[in-house]
Amino acid sequence: xxxxxxxxxxxxxxxxxxxxxxxxxxxxxxxxxxxxxxxxxxxxxxxxxxxxxxxxxxxxxxxxxxxxxxxxxxxxxxxxxxxxxxxxxxxxxxxxxxxxxxxxxxxxxxxxxxxxxxxxxxxxxxxxxxxxxxxxxxxxxxxxxxxxxxxxxxxxxxxxxxxxxxxxxxxxxxxxxxxxxxxxxxxxx
Amino acid sequence: xxxxxxxxxxxxxxxxxxxxxxxxxxxxxxxxxxxxxxxxxxxxxxxxxxxxxxxxxxxxxxxxxxxxxxxxxxxxxxxxxxxxxxxxxxxxxxxxxxxxxxxxxxxxxxxxxxxxxxxxxxxxxxxxxxxxxxxxxxxxxxxxxxxxxxxxxxxxxxxxxxxxxxxxxxxxxxxxxxxxxxxxxxxxx
DNA sequence: GAATGTAACTAACAAGTGTTAGTTTGTATT
DNA sequence: AATACAAACTAACACTTGTTAGTTACATTC
Numbered sequence: 428x429x430x431x432x433x434x435x436x437x438x439x440x441x442x443x444x445x446x447x448x449x450x451x452x453x454x455x456x457x458x459x460x461x462x463x464x465x466x467x468x469x470x471x472x473x474x475x476x477x478x479x480x481x482x483x484x485x486x487x488x489x490x491x492x493x494x495x496x497x498x499x500x501x502x503x504x505x506x507x508x509x510x511x512x513x514x515x516x517x518x519x520x521x522x523x524x525x526x527x528x529x530x531x532x533x534x535x536x537x538x539x540x541x542x543x544x545x546x547x548x549x550x551x552x553x554x555x556x557x558x559x560x561x562x563x564x565x566x567x568x569x570x571x572x573x574x575x576x577x578x579x580x581x582x583x584x585x586x587x588x589x590x591x592x593x594x595x596x597x598x599x600x601x602x603x604x605x606x607x608x609x610x611x612x613x614x615x616x
Numbered sequence: 617x618x619x620x621x622x623x624x625x626x627x628x629x630x631x632x633x634x635x636x637x638x639x640x641x642x643x644x645x646x647x648x649x650x651x652x653x654x655x656x657x658x659x660x661x662x663x664x665x666x667x668x669x670x671x672x673x674x675x676x677x678x679x680x681x682x683x684x685x686x687x688x689x690x691x692x693x694x695x696x697x698x699x700x701x702x703x704x705x706x707x708x709x710x711x712x713x714x715x716x717x718x719x720x721x722x723x724x725x726x727x728x729x730x731x732x733x734x735x736x737x738x739x740x741x742x743x744x745x746x747x748x749x750x751x752x753x754x755x756x757x758x759x760x761x762x763x764x765x766x767x768x769x770x771x772x773x774x775x776x777x778x779x780x781x782x783x784x785x786x787x788x789x790x791x792x793x794x795x796x797x798x799x800x801x802x803x804x805x
Numbered sequence: 806g807a808a809t810g811t812a813a814c815t816a817a818c819a820a821g822t823g824t825t826a827g828t829t830t831g832t833a834t835t
Numbered sequence: 836a837a838t839a840c841a842a843a844c845t846a847a848c849a850c851t852t853g854t855t856a857g858t859t860a861c862a863t864t865c
Binding site for chain 2: 447448449450451452506532533535536559562566567568569571572574575576578579580582583585586587589590594602605606608609610611612613614615616
Binding site for chain 3: 433464465467468472
């Protein structure tokens with residue numbers, strides 16, 4: 428039970444506000460009001476509005492990078508790797524559904540960290556793509572358009588942040604397995 | 617070959633800018649500059665920044681509403697209805713991939729039209745849900761979590777605006793059929 | 806008790822925001 | 836030539852933006 432630093436509290440509250448209205452529409456005065464202090468006081472803990480956004484997005488992006496790195500080097504089947512990716516997204520999103528909104532919608536407002544973020548994202552997509560392509564090559568997956576498969580899975584997984592908070596009864600491991608079934612086996616009988 | 621009104625030109629350019637940086641981060645001066653005029657001149661054609669956003673979003677939302685209304689009343693199978701929904705999204709998004717960004721990310725900045733938009737969206741989702749539930753009831757679809765099926769399909773379809781512009785070689789009818797196959801039949805062999 | 810560090814405050818800044826008022830320019834119609 | 840209209844302009848408004856400077860209050864440490 429470690430105490431949150433003041434900076435962490437600011438980031439946490441900002442994350443919620445950023446999801447509601449987007450980074451650009453949230454002012455430092457909005458954040459300060461939500462913290463119960465004045466805007467100028469925020470600068471005792473953070474150095475800019477930018478820094479808040481970077482903290483939110485980069486932390487999440489690195490979590491995904493770590494996750495897929497583990498999955499990649501496992502010796503499991505392609506299908507099991509895809510299951511693990513679904514689980515990875517469900518877990519990260521369950522723990523930080525607000526931050527995922529910024530990751531998805533406000534990454535273009537990163538400035539110094541933009542390039543780094545884009546590299547992480549590209550690498551992630553490339554790893555994901557490769558898992559699918561291996562699955563096709565070794566006949567675990569259907570021999571159809573890999574790019575569409577990637578797009579379809581990734582879109583669904585990236586949108587989880589919209590749905591997870593609305594389902595209070597949510598059990599992450601049940602959601603993972605339901606989602607895996609739908610994504611991998613489809614919905615037709 | 618009808619000429620575009622000045623207002624339509626403003627909306628078209630704004631749509632592109634809104635996709636790049638989001639509604640809140642785009643200023644009237646940005647829009648004016650892209651039009652080659654001064655910000656004040658915009659007001660000869662539109663009455664507020666809000667109005668531009670409303671025009672973009674509501675037009676698209678109504679297109680989806682019309683589309684699903686047609687699909688709903690057709691006498692086709694549930695699976696064919698789902699194929700038609702995929703086609704509907706691919707077509708609308710192909711014609712207006714920029715506007716779809718606003719629809720997805722900036723709807724919360726609608727003011728007078730917010731309530732109306734939310735009703736359209738809720739009704740659309742309800743129609744979509746009902747098609748899936750009927751498909752389960754008549755054994756066309758697997759008897760598993762309808763909500764997850766809806767979520768998965770809708771997330772993918774709503775994200776099309778991100779991918780379509782990146783694929784120049786895009787053939788809408790091929791994309792529709794590839795996507796339908798993946799969404800409905802899954803990717804596992 | 807003096808010194809230090811944390812975290813708040815007030816006040817203000819320069820720049821940017823959406824928008825309005827009033828005016829000018831060019832083109833088409835009478 | 837006179838009129839009307841569309842569409843641009845300049846100038847300014849009231850307000851909001853992120854951020855800085857300098858100060859104060861309080862607790863902890865020496």
